[in-house]
Amino acid sequence: MAEILVLVGHVAGQVRKPSLELLTLARGLGTPVAVCAGADPGVEALETLGRYGARRIHLVETEELEEYPVGWVQILADMAAETAPEAILLESTPEGKEIAARLAVRLGSGVLTDAVDVRQGPSGPVVTQWAFAAGFTVTSRVTRGVPVIAVKPNAVAPSPAPVEPSISRGGLALDEASLRTRVASRAVRQSTGRPQLTEAEVVVSGGRGLGGAEHFGLVERLADALGGAVGASRAAVDAGWYPHAYQVGQTGVTVSPQLYLAIGISGAIQHRAGMQTSKTIVAVNRDPEAPIFELADHGVVGDLFAVVPQLLDEIARRRD
Template identity: 60%
Template sequence: MAEVLVYIDHVDGAVGKPALELLTLARRIGEPVAVALGDGATDTVDTLAEHGAARVLTHDASEYADYLVVPKVDALQTAYEQVSPAAVLVPSSAEGKEIAARLALRIGSGIITDAIDLQAGEEGPVATQSVFAASFTTKSRVSRGTPVITVKPNSAAVDAAPAAGAVEALSVAFSDKATGTKVTSRTPRASTGRPELTEAAIVVSGGRGVNGAENFAIIEALADSLGAAVGASRAAVDAGWYPHTNQVGQTGKSVSPQLYIANGISGAIQHRAGMQTSKIIVAVNKDAEAPIFELADYGVVGDLFDIVPQLTDGINARKG
């Protein structure tokens, strides 16, 4: 069986759900070989083996933390040359897309970004994409070289499939460009206790209808009752009601949760582009003609200040 190289994004050895989804998808098109880099790389092995990694290639060096992107590309290219895989899978994060693009350029291959599904094909892996602001779904394949594919979070259910997980150390020679951009300082982001927006299974968002920063407490309360992430429309972010890091949309973050609840959001194409691939969409808006209802699986016409607190209370009551 052909091998599939999977780049593992982890934090000090803790493997996130998107990486495990990549392993699940990789098994559809071949045998997963994971690449884990940096501090804690060897701590990922048990988790990766449990989810299908036949081999785990590891390497740790200060360059991964001290410099941006290029050292990781060097390492992934080394792994590619060692494995000669049928495809390379990378998470569709901001960093992941840059790593994938640089790798594809180096090895002279085509790249597919923001895939939401993968299947084996006679002429290579076939990726399903949601394109043109999620207005169309297409199936694509790379026609030149080894496919480099980035996959959006929440695109596949994580499925455990224990494998050998044999550990192999990579020998990486960093290029001259690896030290071109140095990290000079870091400021930890304040933790809210909520899941990461792009990885969350449930997202609760607020828009112009929230009518003020102080009113986002209502949105946060609903999110917390569901164990969800909080999102915001561009209008809410531009008004200064919620941080830009929480913006969902074409100029913000793309999310694809199991459940998306839009509160006071009209549903302009800019916002829809960032959440249209959500599995179930619920909309709350007092305007019955709002475009969001064209997209919603369930819609509630009414004042969010009446509906959202009742929904929160109902969820908390059921939790007992």
């Protein structure tokens, strides 16, 4: 079977969940090859990649990719020229989509982003995408060159398929194109201990119905009880109740968790565009005419300050 290149990225002891999702999809297309970088990825990380089906792990032994991330384009293009892969899979994040676009141009190939499923078809990989804020489901395929496909996090549940991977190693001499873009500075985001918003299987978002920043603690408690991430509507962010980095919506972060809880969110189209691909949507709002109920799988019409504490008590009771 032809190889499928999977961009895992920087590995330092732990492999992120979206990479395991990509490997799961890659197994249905061909032979997965995990492409990662790091001077010392760690035995546990390499074992994890093998446990999820990476037949080969290509380790780029360099630290330059931290400063020159466009170097990933050079690495993947060189590997594609050597192995003629069936497809190249990346994460559909801002960084992943930039690499995918640059790589497609360099290879003279087609690129598909925001994929939610990838299957092998008679003429190569067939991609399912949600378009126009998930209003339409589109089936697409690349007709020229090596398909470069960026897949949304949480598109598939990662499943193990253990193999004993071979490990290849290589260096990197950055070319002129890779050196044109450089990361000038970084600021470390303070860790909350919760999963990343785009990768979380459970997201609890708060909106205007909370009435103020002081009440977001209720949303945080519910997210922590469910092992999820915290989100916020644009109205809550614009009011200064929660940081912009946690805004879910068309001008914020797009999420697609297994469970999305909208607490005190009316459901404006801007917000719905960022979360309506969630597998199960639960809404709590005291307005029975709130648009969010049109989208919700389960809805509670009531005062969130009464409903959420009851929900927290029930979660605690079931865990005891």
